[in-house]
Amino acid sequence: MTPIVDLRSDTVTRPTAAMREAMWAAPVGDDVFGDDPSVNALQDKLAALLGFEAALFMPTGTQSNLCGLMAHCGRGDEYIVGQMAHTYRYEGGGAAVLGSIQPQPLAQDAGGQMALADIAAAIKPDDCHFARTRLLCLENTWNGNPMPASYLEQATALARERGLAVHLDGARLFNAAVATRQAGETALASARRIAGYFDSVSVCFSKGLGAPVGSALCGSRELIARAHRIRKMAGGGMRQAGFLAAAASFALGHHVERLADDHALAQRLAAGLHGIDGLKVRSANTNIVFVDVEQGRGPALLAHLKERGVLATGLIGLRFVTHLDVDAAGIDRAIEAVRSFFAQAVPSAPAAALPGAAVY
Structure with missing residues (x-):
């Protein structure tokens, strides 16, 4: 029988034989108690690779983004986001429904970029009539296009000048890293450089990296501690999750380049x-x-x-x-x-x- 050529998404990948072996051999504990060694190793590994203090393993990218948004923003706060961005358009309105966070969607160009002037104009004054603008959310890659470093630098600098934090939906961060790495730069070094523009980054293991399940949120220890509590409320506390974390760790070591x-x-x-x-x-x-x-x-x-x-x-x-x-x-x-x-x-x-x- 001729095999199917499945080009629907990179989420359809199956674990390789070597990845399955790594999963089978993974030591496990209870991650809700914080003692699953494979989960802890993955979180430490990813945080170190991308230059953050901490990371938190999640079942899905939607949950990872949600926990990131809710860790940055409280009830009545606002985040600025692209009109067609995944966190706004394709994640069930979770930030608004579950976090009481108001999205402020802005128009994007063909490359997914919001105009800097539009971002600046959307930031609300500190006045009781307005939601409190707290966060700028970007996405990389955008419809398969990597964001230029110049735009990332300018947009995140603008946000910080106005007192906003910045979050990256980096579901395909490593694709962006491979596509935009500088001469002599490894893909992991490129990913770290991109992540350095942001206060938090969500990355996915179950797309191009080929793991069966999982994403992770990276940020400061304080932000990840808040996200950990939110993950529990959102039902993301898994028990012997080390089998899944081992697949993600294998992907980081073998499937990026x-x-x-x-x-x-x-x-x-x-x-x-x-x-x-x-x-x-x-x-x-x-x-x-x-x-x-x-x-x-x-x-x-x-x-x-x-x-x-x-x-x-x-x-x-x-x-x-x-x-x-x-x-x-x-x-x-x-x-x-x-x-x-x-x-x-x-x-x-x-x-x-x-x-x-x-x-x-």
């Missing part, structure tokens, strides 16, 4: 789709390729691909995501499947919503 392979495959896919009439390729700067399909033919293309064993998503245009379970042969199959669709004389369908899941 290889993200460059995923980026190369995304470029291969983009190059193969370039020039097809009826398609517009939007990005391939890390491991995500977005494609716009003309004349409302996106749903038909998705169905055509599925029939040929290629999976993609279509929430905000067609999205293809490369990862460690996809190889060059799979990418070539995907390209051929797309080309075969547009080679058919198929009448244009009326515009319709594309099926798909949230953008993570």
